[in-house]
Amino acid sequence: MFDQITLPNGLRIVGEKLTHVRSCTVGVWVKVGSMNERPDENGLSHFIEHMVFKGTATRTARDIAEEMDDVGGQLNAFTSKDCTCFYAKVIDEDLSLAVDILSDLTLRPKFDEEELQKERGVVLEEIAMVEDTPEDLVNDVLCEAQFDGSLQRPILGTAELIRRYAREDLVRYWRRHYHPQNMVLAIAGNYDWEAFLALVDRFFHDFPNEQPPVTVIETQTLLSGRKAREKDTEQLQISLGYPGVSLGSDDLYALSVFNNAIGGGMSSRLFQRIREELGMAYSVYTFPTSYPGCGTFTIYAGTSPENGETVLREIEQELDKVLTHGLSEKELKSAKAQLKGGFLLGLESSSGRMQSIGRGTLLLNRLTPPEETLAKIEAVTLEDVLRIARASLEAKPSAAIVGKVAERYLGLIGGKARG
Numbered sequence: 001m002f003d004q005i006t007l008p009n010g011l012r013i014v015g016e017k018l019t020h021v022r023s024c025t026v027g028v029w030v031k032v033g034s035m036n037e038r039p040d041e042n043g044l045s046h047f048i049e050h051m052v053f054k055g056t057a058t059r060t061a062r063d064i065a066e067e068m069d070d071v072g073g074q075l076n077a078f079t080s081k082d083c084t085c086f087y088a089k090v091i092d093e094d095l096s097l098a099v100d101i102l103s104d105l106t107l108r109p110k111f112d113e114e115e116l117q118k119e120r121g122v123v124l125e126e127i128a129m130v131e132d133t134p135e136d137l138v139n140d141v142l143c144e145a146q147f148d149g150s151l152q153r154p155i156l157g158t159a160e161l162i163r164r165y166a167r168e169d170l171v172r173y174w175r176r177h178y179h180p181q182n183m184v185l186a187i188a189g190n191y192d193w194e195a196f197l198a199l200v201d202r203f204f205h206d207f208p209n210e211q212p213p214v215t216v217i218e219t220q221t222l223l224s225g226r227k228a229r230e231k232d233t234e235q236l237q238i239s240l241g242y243p244g245v246s247l248g249s250d251d252l253y254a255l256s257v258f259n260n261a262i263g264g265g266m267s268s269r270l271f272q273r274i275r276e277e278l279g280m281a282y283s284v285y286t287f288p289t290s291y292p293g294c295g296t297f298t299i300y301a302g303t304s305p306e307n308g309e310t311v312l313r314e315i316e317q318e319l320d321k322v323l324t325h326g327l328s329e330k331e332l333k334s335a336k337a338q339l340k341g342g343f344l345l346g347l348e349s350s351s352g353r354m355q356s357i358g359r360g361t362l363l364l365n366r367l368t369p370p371e372e373t374l375a376k377i378e379a380v381t382l383e384d385v386l387r388i389a390r391a392s393l394e395a396k397p398s399a400a401i402v403g404k405v406a407e408r409y410l411g412l413i414g415g416k417a418r419g
Helices: 045-055 062-067 092-107 111-132 135-146 158-163 167-177 191-202 252-261 268-278 305-325 329-346 350-364 372-379 382-393 407-412
Strands: 002-006 012-017 025-029 074-079 084-091 181-187 225-229 234-244 282-292 293-302 398-403
Touching: 002 025, 012 191, 012 350, 025 092, 045 074, 045 084, 045 092, 045 111, 045 167, 062 074, 062 092, 062 382, 084 092, 084 350, 092 167, 092 191, 092 268, 111 135, 111 158, 111 167, 135 225, 135 234, 135 293, 135 398, 167 293, 225 407, 234 305, 234 382, 234 407, 252 268, 252 282, 252 293, 252 305, 252 329, 252 372, 252 382, 268 282, 268 293, 268 305, 293 305, 305 407, 329 372, 398 407
Parallel strands: 012 181, 225 398
Antiparallel strands: 002 012, 025 084, 025 181, 074 084, 234 293, 234 398, 282 293
């Protein structure tokens, strides 16, 4: 069972007690990511995630690193399109330190001017690293082709904007979003609930802004755009984007089953055909992504330029086959088993449990027991899979190609919707 409470200031706290472990993972989830940014704010969510580790009102960057290392703990953070998360994993007896440090990072960052200049360089290097990693780059290019709205923009921002931001920009953005009604504090592991609430009361009592402004998220329109990026690489990076399902929709279970069967694992149709039978790609896979209000289904392949046309044709043929004939009972059973197995393995650690309850509470204001998730996976039928596959794949896809003579290959992608 879950523990949960909403404090008078609006901060939501959720927990899942795991008596069989000695660890605790605590996460501070903030409902702010690149989709909450205006065009002139792109990259600020991620820049702030970096900057809070550079020092707080009571700790230097070295203090933060040494205090966590001294207890053998793990401290990290990530920024996505729809949220930012700061988390710490420690043994249960060091829970107080974890809560203390996380509160310092999120409520009392210093945003030191000298450190900001140094970290600006780090973020610029991260942006350059994406440019030099074609598999990452092609997905950013696909977002440009696929969305009309804030989801079109990269999480890291652009080098031009990162060079321009001043300390005042970061502080203003942080004050606008880091308030209790926009945050969730999640814990999973071996904890005492009342003792944990006492720690929260001790360390999370001085929010910089307790009156949240109205946060407006742009309406996200899915497009069928095509973009090519010329890059002097040995491989051709191909990414095709189709409509998916929005966050919170039960259709995600059917889409996830379909994903596993068509490209989500080593036994999937695309992997078996393009890699195993034809030997034309080292990496070929599919994945669904869900956001508030919309979702996508993506097909990726990395291949040599001379095989690009064949790989695109084979992808088209495999998609047509599944739309015409659906999945077999064997594929359905295998895909469900993969999905359930991956879900359960992910919940065997306090980190996995914290991620599940924290994100669910932040974005959906809902906690889903594992038994309910497993039941919904098991309830998926062949008809459900075919229905959701058609809803996705019969749309005209967006596409991104990165590599040599990339523009040429865009012309080889089917221009009409199926159906």
